[in-house]
Amino acid sequence: MTPPSGAAAAVRHPDAPAPGELLGSHYEHCFGCGGAQAHGLHLEVRAGEGVDVTAEFTVRPVHQGAPGLAHGGVLSTALDETMGSLGWLMHMIVVTGHLETDFVRPVPVGTVLHLSAAVTAVDGRKVFTRATGRIGGPEGPVAVRAEALFIKVDVEHFTDHGRDEEIQAAMADPDQVRRARAFEVNP
Numbered sequence: 001m002t003p004p005s006g007a008a009a010a011v012r013h014p015d016a017p018a019p020g021e022l023l024g025s026h027y028e029h030c031f032g033c034g035g036a037q038a039h040g041l042h043l044e045v046r047a048g049e050g051v052d053v054t055a056e057f058t059v060r061p062v063h064q065g066a067p068g069l070a071h072g073g074v075l076s077t078a079l080d081e082t083m084g085s086l087g088w089l090m091h092m093i094v095v096t097g098h099l100e101t102d103f104v105r106p107v108p109v110g111t112v113l114h115l116s117a118a119v120t121a122v123d124g125r126k127v128f129t130r131a132t133g134r135i136g137g138p139e140g141p142v143a144v145r146a147e148a149l150f151i152k153v154d155v156e157h158f159t160d161h162g163r164d165e166e167i168q169a170a171m172a173d174p175d176q177v178r179r180a181r182a183f184e185v186n187p
């Protein structure tokens with residue numbers, strides 16, 4: 001997870017969302033950010049000043065692992081989704097290649113997890129990222145932290161591998177196609 005010595009700093013795309021702007025969901029059925037997923041995380045991610053974002057995730061009873069506590073895999077998902085959204089600031093479509101999470105404090109149901117993530121380096125198609133989740137406020141103690149390697153892919157990654165039913169539905173939605181193609185038309 002250490003970027004190679006030749007890795008570059010991340011570059012914010014000139015057409016990236018303005019600092020403070022909500023990025024919006026990339027797919028309404030996404031478990032991380034989609035509004036159509038009843039039990040999803042419903043993450044709303046906001047652009048930062050650089051190639052960084054913030055987000056909030058409210059832990060609900062459907063996200064439990066142990067009684068009254070968030071499931072660790074769900075917390076990893078929140079970190080994953082937050083870091084994955086960094087691609088939007090660089091106009092890159094990325095998928096997670098490697099993700100590692102430290103669970104530092106238990107996170108009770110009802111907690112708002114305050115997430116922040118940033119790109120630490122870029123090396124060709126490889127995007128190195130880091131994230132933390134704090135409880136009790138944006139400056140509260142760290143409950144979870146993660147590092148992840150994302151890999152830049154083309155839209156064909158999804159159309160070639162996704163189940164036909166969902167791909168056809170997504171392709172029939174002009175908003176979804178516009179979102180998916182935005183980075184290719186306006187790289």
Ligand SMILES: CCCCCCCC(=O)SCCNC(=O)CCNC(=O)[C@H](O)C(C)(C)COP(=O)(O)OP(=O)(O)OC[C@H]1O[C@@H](n2cnc3c(N)ncnc32)[C@H](O)[C@@H]1OP(=O)(O)O
Nearest residue numbers: 026080081084085093094095096097098124126149151153
């Ligand atoms: C719009 C989307 C928002 C997403 C938000 C949520 C994020 C997600 O959860 S995405 C879903 C989970 N991830 C996936 O399903 C990805 C599944 N994996 C794959 O499809 C492929 O392995 C993929 C695309 C990551 C890489 O395959 P491929 O395009 O053939 O690239 P490949 O040549 O193997 O690797 C490229 C580079 O990355 C490195 N790499 C790839 N995977 C890893 C890994 N797991 N660990 C370390 N390095 C890796 C390779 O070593 C290579 O490095 P180098 O350029 O230095 O030789």
